[in-house]
Amino acid sequence: MRFSVEELKKSGYILQRDAEYFTVRLRIPGGHLTSRQMASIGEVAERYGRGELHLTARQGIEIPWVRFEDLGEVTRTLEEIGTPPGSCGPRVRNISACPGLPVCSHANIDTQGLARKLDERFFDVDLPTKLKLAITGCPNSCAKPQVNDIGIMGVVKPRIIPEACDGCGKCVETCKEGAIKLVGGIAQIDYNRCIYCGECVRACPVGADQAERVGYTIFVGGNVGRHPRLAYKLVDFATEEMIFRIVENCLIFFEEEGVRGERLGHLIERIGLGEAFRRILS
Numbered sequence: 001m002r003f004s005v006e007e008l009k010k011s012g013y014i015l016q017r018d019a020e021y022f023t024v025r026l027r028i029p030g031g032h033l034t035s036r037q038m039a040s041i042g043e044v045a046e047r048y049g050r051g052e053l054h055l056t057a058r059q060g061i062e063i064p065w066v067r068f069e070d071l072g073e074v075t076r077t078l079e080e081i082g083t084p085p086g087s088c089g090p091r092v093r094n095i096s097a098c099p100g101l102p103v104c105s106h107a108n109i110d111t112q113g114l115a116r117k118l119d120e121r122f123f124d125v126d127l128p129t130k131l132k133l134a135i136t137g138c139p140n141s142c143a144k145p146q147v148n149d150i151g152i153m154g155v156v157k158p159r160i161i162p163e164a165c166d167g168c169g170k171c172v173e174t175c176k177e178g179a180i181k182l183v184g185g186i187a188q189i190d191y192n193r194c195i196y197c198g199e200c201v202r203a204c205p206v207g208a209d210q211a212e213r214v215g216y217t218i219f220v221g222g223n224v225g226r227h228p229r230l231a232y233k234l235v236d237f238a239t240e241e242m243i244f245r246i247v248e249n250c251l252i253f254f255e256e257e258g259v260r261g262e263r264l265g266h267l268i269e270r271i272g273l274g275e276a277f278r279r280i281l282s
Protein backbone atom coordinates (compact mmCIF):
# COMPACT_ATOMS: atom_id res chain seq x y z
CA MET A 1 0.00 0.00 0.00
CA ARG A 2 1.31 3.51 -0.83
CA PHE A 3 0.87 6.55 1.43
CA SER A 4 1.36 10.20 0.57
CA VAL A 5 3.58 12.37 2.77
CA GLU A 6 0.45 14.41 3.63
CA GLU A 7 -1.45 11.31 4.79
CA LEU A 8 1.48 10.25 6.94
CA LYS A 9 1.81 13.76 8.38
CA LYS A 10 -1.89 13.75 9.32
CA SER A 11 -1.20 10.74 11.54
CA GLY A 12 1.82 12.31 13.23
CA TYR A 13 4.61 10.94 10.99
CA ILE A 14 6.59 13.93 9.78
CA LEU A 15 9.11 13.47 6.97
CA GLN A 16 12.49 14.88 7.96
CA ARG A 17 14.66 17.20 5.88
CA ASP A 18 16.82 14.32 4.64
CA ALA A 19 13.64 12.52 3.38
CA GLU A 20 14.97 9.20 4.65
CA TYR A 21 13.63 9.36 8.18
CA PHE A 22 10.44 10.33 9.94
CA THR A 23 9.84 12.11 13.22
CA VAL A 24 6.95 10.50 15.08
CA ARG A 25 4.84 12.98 17.07
CA LEU A 26 2.95 11.57 20.05
CA ARG A 27 -0.54 12.36 21.33
CA ILE A 28 -0.17 13.37 24.99
CA PRO A 29 -3.19 15.42 26.18
CA GLY A 30 -2.17 17.93 28.83
CA GLY A 31 1.47 16.82 28.51
CA HIS A 32 0.82 14.32 31.31
CA LEU A 33 2.68 10.99 31.46
CA THR A 34 3.49 8.33 34.01
CA SER A 35 7.18 7.67 34.61
CA ARG A 36 6.64 4.18 33.17
CA GLN A 37 5.22 5.64 29.94
CA MET A 38 8.17 8.03 29.73
CA ALA A 39 10.63 5.14 30.13
CA SER A 40 8.81 3.06 27.50
CA ILE A 41 8.85 5.96 25.02
CA GLY A 42 12.59 6.19 25.63
CA GLU A 43 12.92 2.49 24.80
CA VAL A 44 11.06 3.04 21.51
CA ALA A 45 13.49 5.85 20.64
CA GLU A 46 16.43 3.57 21.51
CA ARG A 47 15.12 0.71 19.43
CA TYR A 48 13.73 2.45 16.36
CA GLY A 49 15.38 5.90 16.39
CA ARG A 50 18.74 7.18 17.60
CA GLY A 51 17.85 7.30 21.30
CA GLU A 52 16.74 10.92 21.05
CA LEU A 53 13.47 12.61 22.09
CA HIS A 54 12.22 16.13 21.48
CA LEU A 55 9.79 17.95 23.82
CA THR A 56 7.48 20.10 21.68
CA ALA A 57 6.13 23.54 22.52
CA ARG A 58 2.68 21.95 22.98
CA GLN A 59 3.76 19.47 25.64
CA GLY A 60 4.07 16.64 23.16
CA ILE A 61 7.03 14.35 22.55
CA GLU A 62 8.59 13.58 19.18
CA ILE A 63 10.80 10.63 18.30
CA PRO A 64 13.10 11.55 15.41
CA TRP A 65 15.11 9.27 13.10
CA VAL A 66 12.52 6.54 12.54
CA ARG A 67 12.61 4.67 9.23
CA PHE A 68 9.45 4.26 7.13
CA GLU A 69 9.57 0.46 7.43
CA ASP A 70 9.47 0.71 11.23
CA LEU A 71 6.45 3.04 11.45
CA GLY A 72 3.96 0.16 11.79
CA GLU A 73 5.81 -1.45 14.71
CA VAL A 74 6.48 1.92 16.36
CA THR A 75 2.76 2.75 16.12
CA ARG A 76 1.70 -0.58 17.66
CA THR A 77 4.17 -0.16 20.53
CA LEU A 78 3.16 3.44 21.20
CA GLU A 79 -0.51 2.45 21.25
CA GLU A 80 0.26 -0.21 23.85
CA ILE A 81 2.07 2.40 25.95
CA GLY A 82 -1.03 4.65 25.75
CA THR A 83 0.73 7.44 23.84
CA PRO A 84 -0.25 6.83 20.19
CA PRO A 85 1.08 8.91 17.31
CA GLY A 86 -0.60 12.31 17.27
CA SER A 87 -1.53 14.75 14.56
CA CYS A 88 -0.01 17.42 12.41
CA GLY A 89 -1.35 19.68 9.66
CA PRO A 90 -4.82 21.27 9.42
CA ARG A 91 -6.71 19.74 12.32
CA VAL A 92 -7.15 19.85 16.11
CA ARG A 93 -3.69 19.41 17.64
CA ASN A 94 -2.48 18.02 20.96
CA ILE A 95 -4.41 19.78 23.72
CA SER A 96 -2.09 21.46 26.20
CA ALA A 97 -2.82 22.13 29.86
CA CYS A 98 -1.05 23.28 33.01
CA PRO A 99 -0.96 20.90 36.03
CA GLY A 100 -4.09 22.43 37.63
CA LEU A 101 -5.93 20.76 40.54
CA PRO A 102 -4.98 18.94 42.70
CA VAL A 103 -1.29 19.69 42.13
CA CYS A 104 -0.94 23.47 41.82
CA SER A 105 -1.74 25.62 44.87
CA HIS A 106 -3.13 28.40 42.61
CA ALA A 107 -5.43 26.19 40.56
CA ASN A 108 -9.19 26.70 40.34
CA ILE A 109 -10.03 23.73 38.07
CA ASP A 110 -8.99 20.20 37.10
CA THR A 111 -7.18 21.13 33.89
CA GLN A 112 -5.86 17.62 33.19
CA GLY A 113 -9.28 15.98 33.48
CA LEU A 114 -10.76 18.58 31.14
CA ALA A 115 -7.88 18.12 28.66
CA ARG A 116 -8.57 14.37 28.50
CA LYS A 117 -12.31 14.90 27.93
CA LEU A 118 -11.74 17.51 25.20
CA ASP A 119 -9.10 15.29 23.61
CA GLU A 120 -11.51 12.34 23.48
CA ARG A 121 -14.16 14.43 21.79
CA PHE A 122 -12.24 16.76 19.47
CA PHE A 123 -8.66 15.58 18.90
CA ASP A 124 -7.64 15.29 15.24
CA VAL A 125 -10.87 16.73 13.76
CA ASP A 126 -10.03 17.92 10.22
CA LEU A 127 -10.22 21.70 9.62
CA PRO A 128 -9.08 24.24 7.00
CA THR A 129 -6.08 25.13 9.22
CA LYS A 130 -4.57 23.86 12.44
CA LEU A 131 -6.40 24.61 15.68
CA LYS A 132 -4.69 24.75 19.07
CA LEU A 133 -6.48 24.48 22.36
CA ALA A 134 -4.98 25.22 25.79
CA ILE A 135 -6.35 24.95 29.32
CA THR A 136 -4.93 26.90 32.24
CA GLY A 137 -5.95 26.56 35.87
CA CYS A 138 -5.97 30.24 36.90
CA PRO A 139 -5.26 33.76 35.56
CA ASN A 140 -1.50 33.20 35.95
CA SER A 141 -1.99 31.70 32.49
CA CYS A 142 0.91 29.25 32.49
CA ALA A 143 -0.67 27.39 29.53
CA LYS A 144 -1.06 30.70 27.59
CA PRO A 145 -4.77 30.56 26.67
CA GLN A 146 -4.58 34.03 25.10
CA VAL A 147 -2.29 32.83 22.30
CA ASN A 148 -4.24 29.69 21.42
CA ASP A 149 -7.10 29.43 18.92
CA ILE A 150 -9.27 28.38 21.86
CA GLY A 151 -8.12 29.06 25.41
CA ILE A 152 -9.81 28.04 28.65
CA MET A 153 -8.99 29.48 32.08
CA GLY A 154 -10.25 28.42 35.51
CA VAL A 155 -11.69 31.38 37.46
CA VAL A 156 -13.32 32.08 40.82
CA LYS A 157 -15.55 35.03 41.65
CA PRO A 158 -15.06 35.95 45.33
CA ARG A 159 -17.75 37.31 47.64
CA ILE A 160 -17.31 38.74 51.13
CA ILE A 161 -19.73 37.68 53.86
CA PRO A 162 -19.60 40.91 55.95
CA GLU A 163 -20.96 39.40 59.17
CA ALA A 164 -18.19 36.74 59.11
CA CYS A 165 -15.32 39.16 58.33
CA ASP A 166 -13.13 40.10 61.31
CA GLY A 167 -11.07 42.64 59.34
CA CYS A 168 -7.77 40.71 59.61
CA GLY A 169 -6.64 42.07 56.23
CA LYS A 170 -5.18 38.78 54.91
CA CYS A 171 -7.20 39.09 51.71
CA VAL A 172 -6.00 42.69 51.21
CA GLU A 173 -2.35 41.55 51.51
CA THR A 174 -2.97 38.59 49.19
CA CYS A 175 -4.68 40.42 46.32
CA LYS A 176 -2.00 41.42 43.80
CA GLU A 177 -4.53 43.51 41.88
CA GLY A 178 -5.27 45.90 44.76
CA ALA A 179 -8.92 44.93 44.41
CA ILE A 180 -9.72 44.60 48.13
CA LYS A 181 -9.72 47.23 50.86
CA LEU A 182 -11.08 47.39 54.37
CA VAL A 183 -14.01 49.74 54.74
CA GLY A 184 -15.09 50.23 58.35
CA GLY A 185 -13.06 47.12 59.28
CA ILE A 186 -14.82 44.92 56.71
CA ALA A 187 -13.26 43.68 53.43
CA GLN A 188 -14.76 45.10 50.24
CA ILE A 189 -14.00 43.91 46.69
CA ASP A 190 -13.72 46.21 43.70
CA TYR A 191 -14.89 43.97 40.85
CA ASN A 192 -13.51 46.41 38.27
CA ARG A 193 -10.04 45.39 39.41
CA CYS A 194 -10.67 41.74 40.29
CA ILE A 195 -9.34 39.20 37.76
CA TYR A 196 -11.05 36.20 39.46
CA CYS A 197 -7.87 34.42 40.55
CA GLY A 198 -9.53 33.16 43.77
CA GLU A 199 -6.38 33.72 45.89
CA CYS A 200 -8.24 35.85 48.46
CA VAL A 201 -10.77 33.04 49.00
CA ARG A 202 -7.95 30.62 49.81
CA ALA A 203 -6.27 33.19 52.08
CA CYS A 204 -9.23 34.01 54.33
CA PRO A 205 -8.75 32.17 57.65
CA VAL A 206 -12.42 32.32 58.72
CA GLY A 207 -14.29 31.59 55.48
CA ALA A 208 -15.62 35.15 55.19
CA ASP A 209 -14.30 35.40 51.61
CA GLN A 210 -16.11 32.74 49.65
CA ALA A 211 -16.28 31.50 46.06
CA GLU A 212 -19.55 32.84 44.67
CA ARG A 213 -18.87 31.13 41.34
CA VAL A 214 -16.25 28.79 39.92
CA GLY A 215 -16.15 28.62 36.16
CA TYR A 216 -14.20 28.89 32.94
CA THR A 217 -13.24 32.01 31.00
CA ILE A 218 -13.09 31.18 27.30
CA PHE A 219 -10.84 32.96 24.80
CA VAL A 220 -11.00 32.52 21.04
CA GLY A 221 -8.81 33.59 18.16
CA GLY A 222 -5.34 33.77 19.63
CA ASN A 223 -2.25 32.41 17.91
CA VAL A 224 1.47 32.90 17.50
CA GLY A 225 3.13 31.62 14.32
CA ARG A 226 3.67 33.84 11.28
CA HIS A 227 1.00 36.42 12.12
CA PRO A 228 0.63 36.49 15.91
CA ARG A 229 -2.44 37.90 17.62
CA LEU A 230 -4.00 37.83 21.08
CA ALA A 231 -7.35 36.13 21.59
CA TYR A 232 -10.71 37.78 22.24
CA LYS A 233 -12.38 37.03 25.55
CA LEU A 234 -15.64 35.29 24.64
CA VAL A 235 -17.25 34.37 27.99
CA ASP A 236 -16.28 35.19 31.58
CA PHE A 237 -17.88 32.33 33.53
CA ALA A 238 -18.80 29.37 31.34
CA THR A 239 -19.91 25.99 32.67
CA GLU A 240 -18.18 22.78 31.55
CA GLU A 241 -21.19 21.98 29.37
CA MET A 242 -20.85 25.38 27.65
CA ILE A 243 -17.19 24.67 26.87
CA PHE A 244 -18.10 21.61 24.82
CA ARG A 245 -20.85 23.48 22.95
CA ILE A 246 -18.58 26.47 22.24
CA VAL A 247 -15.68 24.30 21.03
CA GLU A 248 -18.05 22.35 18.80
CA ASN A 249 -19.53 25.58 17.39
CA CYS A 250 -16.03 26.98 16.79
CA LEU A 251 -15.08 23.89 14.79
CA ILE A 252 -18.30 24.01 12.72
CA PHE A 253 -17.82 27.75 12.09
CA PHE A 254 -14.17 27.20 11.13
CA GLU A 255 -15.06 24.28 8.87
CA GLU A 256 -17.85 26.21 7.09
CA GLU A 257 -16.16 29.60 6.68
CA GLY A 258 -12.40 29.13 7.03
CA VAL A 259 -10.00 29.07 4.13
CA ARG A 260 -6.77 27.10 4.00
CA GLY A 261 -3.99 28.77 5.96
CA GLU A 262 -6.33 31.14 7.83
CA ARG A 263 -6.31 30.78 11.64
CA LEU A 264 -9.53 31.05 13.64
CA GLY A 265 -8.67 34.57 14.87
CA HIS A 266 -8.13 35.86 11.36
CA LEU A 267 -11.42 34.26 10.28
CA ILE A 268 -13.23 36.02 13.15
CA GLU A 269 -11.66 39.31 12.03
CA ARG A 270 -12.71 38.74 8.41
CA ILE A 271 -16.31 37.75 9.23
CA GLY A 272 -16.74 40.37 11.94
CA LEU A 273 -16.85 39.97 15.71
CA GLY A 274 -20.63 40.27 16.01
CA GLU A 275 -21.49 37.60 13.46
CA ALA A 276 -18.64 35.29 14.53
CA PHE A 277 -19.56 35.46 18.23
CA ARG A 278 -23.24 34.94 17.41
CA ARG A 279 -22.41 31.70 15.62
CA ILE A 280 -19.89 30.49 18.18
CA LEU A 281 -22.26 31.16 21.08
CA SER A 282 -25.47 29.88 19.43
Ligand code: SF4
Binds near residue numbers: 108143
Ligand atom coordinates in the same frame (compact mmCIF):
# COMPACT_ATOMS: atom_id res chain seq x y z
S1 SF4 B 1 -1.93 28.54 35.41
FE1 SF4 B 1 -2.34 28.68 37.59
S2 SF4 B 1 -3.06 26.63 38.09
FE2 SF4 B 1 -1.97 26.43 36.18
S3 SF4 B 1 0.13 25.95 36.73
FE3 SF4 B 1 0.00 28.15 36.48
S4 SF4 B 1 -0.32 28.91 38.52
FE4 SF4 B 1 -0.87 26.74 38.55
Ligand code: SF4
Binds near residue numbers: 157178196200201
Ligand atom coordinates in the same frame (compact mmCIF):
# COMPACT_ATOMS: atom_id res chain seq x y z
S1 SF4 C 1 -10.10 36.95 43.22
FE1 SF4 C 1 -7.96 37.56 42.99
S2 SF4 C 1 -8.06 39.54 41.98
FE2 SF4 C 1 -10.10 39.13 42.77
S3 SF4 C 1 -10.14 40.14 44.73
FE3 SF4 C 1 -9.53 38.01 45.09
S4 SF4 C 1 -7.31 38.04 45.06
FE4 SF4 C 1 -8.00 39.94 44.16
Ligand code: SF4
Binds near residue numbers: 169
Ligand atom coordinates in the same frame (compact mmCIF):
# COMPACT_ATOMS: atom_id res chain seq x y z
S1 SF4 D 1 -9.23 37.58 55.04
FE1 SF4 D 1 -11.35 37.10 55.51
S2 SF4 D 1 -11.65 37.80 57.61
FE2 SF4 D 1 -9.75 38.70 56.89
S3 SF4 D 1 -10.37 40.73 56.11
FE3 SF4 D 1 -10.42 39.32 54.40
S4 SF4 D 1 -12.53 38.57 54.31
FE4 SF4 D 1 -12.22 39.50 56.31
